[in-house]
Amino acid sequence: MKGREFKDAMYDGLSKLLKALSNPFRLEIIEMLSQGEKSVEGIVQTTNLNFANASQHLQVLKNNNIVKSRKEKQYVYYSLVNNEFLSLYQQITKYAIHEIAELEKIMNRQREDNKALNAVNLDELETMIGNEDVLLLDVRPAIEFEFGHITGAISVPMNELMTQLKGIPLDKEIIAYCRGPFCVLADEAVKLLNEKGYHVRRLDEGYPEWKVKQLEINQ
Amino acid sequence: MKGREFKDAMYDGLSKLLKALSNPFRLEIIEMLSQGEKSVEGIVQTTNLNFANASQHLQVLKNNNIVKSRKEKQYVYYSLVNNEFLSLYQQITKYAIHEIAELEKIMNRQREDNKALNAVNLDELETMIGNEDVLLLDVRPAIEFEFGHITGAISVPMNELMTQLKGIPLDKEIIAYCRGPFCVLADEAVKLLNEKGYHVRRLDEGYPEWKVKQLEINQ
DNA sequence: CTATTATTCAATAGATTTATTGAATATATT
DNA sequence: AATATATTCAATAAATCTATTGAATAATAG
Structure with a gap:
């Protein structure tokens, strides 16, 4: 050749x-x-x-x-x-979010509309995990939670959030997360809980990003 | 929205x-x-x-x-x-080379044909740089060398290699590099120098990959 | 001012991608 | 065996992408 x-x-x-x-x-x-x-x-x-x-x-x-x-x-x-592909996909989306001005703008507007602008990133989350006063809330459908979730999270799917409000403590700092940076479930959860008086922020990424980060740490 | x-x-x-x-x-x-x-x-x-x-x-x-x-x-x-895009591009190519079986096969055949199979990677290169017995050879066109090159390399463009053979010492270990993993200039250099009795290997990546790695180290 | 060189523009035909539709296949249920 | 469900297949038209061609533009050199 x-x-x-x-x-x-x-x-x-x-x-x-x-x-x-x-x-x-x-x-x-x-x-x-x-x-x-x-x-x-x-x-x-x-x-x-x-x-x-x-x-x-x-x-x-x-x-x-x-x-x-x-x-x-x-x-x-x-x-x-495989996870190698998952990691590549995340690197591409990360670039797009941070380096393509138009996408960054659209994302900021979305987060602004949903009071989810002050998102927590994975590094910050790490320092919060294990803290008694922090509640990690997985708002994806239950089946996705079962396939894997961030250690310590509880599952309250977005479409059940209203009916399960009583189970969520008002005095804790709540971090809601879902599928990833493009997923709007956590935005909706932040908006809803915010209006009910909860202290809540979203994770700026999602479960798959956390998973890939764990893989990198443990390798 | x-x-x-x-x-x-x-x-x-x-x-x-x-x-x-x-x-x-x-x-x-x-x-x-x-x-x-x-x-x-x-x-x-x-x-x-x-x-x-x-x-x-x-x-x-x-x-x-x-x-x-x-x-x-x-x-x-x-x-x-910008360099952020360059880094993304390199992550994509790296994935392709290592995870797409067909591409890996084509690449191995190319390197085999050109006696460039035992390539040096960037980590190995780092331990060799500064070694008196190692000569780093940039075989890209001179203009590209001028825009930037690996520290310590000398420029001998591939199309001048034959005429400049006398300047290349036979007793040193030579590492040839060019534009990146898809660039064939270093393969050709390895093949030619090998036939002339030189001890030569190629860098498996190229100048841009080295540059991005330097940026990551110094950040 | 004219000719030359480097680049872009505009139009077009052929190739590829995509959504839609309805039929075909495969497995499970009755 | 007959029916229902999940998925794929095949055909097609519309949309998009690409290479090619020749003309247009812009800057320089003579």
């Missing part, structure tokens, strides 16, 4: 990976799968995609080694191929 | 960045610009693109805040927008 052919082959392969990532729906699917495996139906429920379309996007991700699948009964469960 | 609109806006913005990156020629342009600024003609010379096409790809990169340009006389000089 001549030098030119080699370069072409490498850039071709790299661009195929990036092409597979360069679609907003597929990015959203990746975020969903970074919470744990999901059936196609699970994907359909939390995105605006129909079955055939979701399946098609999942094929693209699978053909590019971004997700893998296993079949159980009539269901096909998809999940991210 | 409703939660759904927010998510859509963020994933849209992120996918636009990735779309701008998902073209093999644009990736090659990025690698060229990570050596320092270049005029459109400079890009045309080292890629297989014609002027209009190169200019078009450069516009795409510019519109997505990946490169910036300045005009001097009749020339337009393009460069990467």
Whole structure:
């Protein structure tokens, strides 16, 4: 293989990976799968995609080694191929949030609207964990909490927050978190709890980011 | 802005960045610009693109805040927008090389063909720098060496290697490097020098990777 | 002022990507 | 066996991306 052919082959392969990532729906699917495996139906429920379309996007991700699948009964469960990919995805989103001015602006407006501007970051969270006066609140759906959650968190899914208010102490500092920086569940939780008089902030990232950070610490 | 609109806006913005990156020629342009600024003609010379096409790809990169340009006389000089982007690009390529089996295979074959399999990595290089018996050889074009090079390296552009052989000592361990992991200049240098009896290996990455590593160390 | 060089613009055809639709397949339930 | 459910497949039209071509612009040199 001549030098030119080699370069072409490498850039071709790299661009195929990036092409597979360069679609907003597929990015959203990746975020969903970074919470744990999901059936196609699970994907359909939390995105605006129909079955055939979701399946098609999942094929693209699978053909590019971004997700893998296993079949159980009539269901096909998809999940991210490994933590290395998850880490790469997070590095890309982190860059986008901090270096693309337009995205930074949109994000600030979203957080402002939901009184979630003074978010806690993962480093700050670390110093707070174990503190008796801090309550870590996971507002994702229960199934995602079961697949994995930040140590010490309690699960109160966003759609049950109103009915479970009595279980949440008014005198603690509450940190709400969800799927990641693009997830709005924690924003909604902050807004709602704030109006009820709670002292609450959101984590600026989510469970998958915490998980990757733990992996890096323990390696 | 409703939660759904927010998510859509963020994933849209992120996918636009990735779309701008998902073209093999644009990736090659990025690698060229990570050596320092270049005029459109400079890009045309080292890629297989014609002027209009190169200019078009450069516009795409510019519109997505990946490169910036300045005009001097009749020339337009393009460069990467900042080191944060350079670092992201390198993280993506690093993932591709190590986690995409097909690319890893192609790369190993390329290195095997050019006797460059036992490459030195940046950590190993660090322990060798300053050693009197090690000669660090930059085989990129002279202009790229001038824009920046690894401390202590000497410049012998690949196309002058044959004529400058007498200046290269036979008794030293030689480490050749060039633009990065996809660059074949160092492979060719290893092959040529090897056949002439030199003790030579290549750096598995290139000058831009060394530069980003220095930035991280000094921050 | 004219010619030359570097770059961009504009138009277009071909290739690729995507959403939609309806049918096909596979597994479980009755 | 018949039905229901979950998923994939196949075909297609619309949208987008890309390379090519030739013209337009801008700066310099003669």
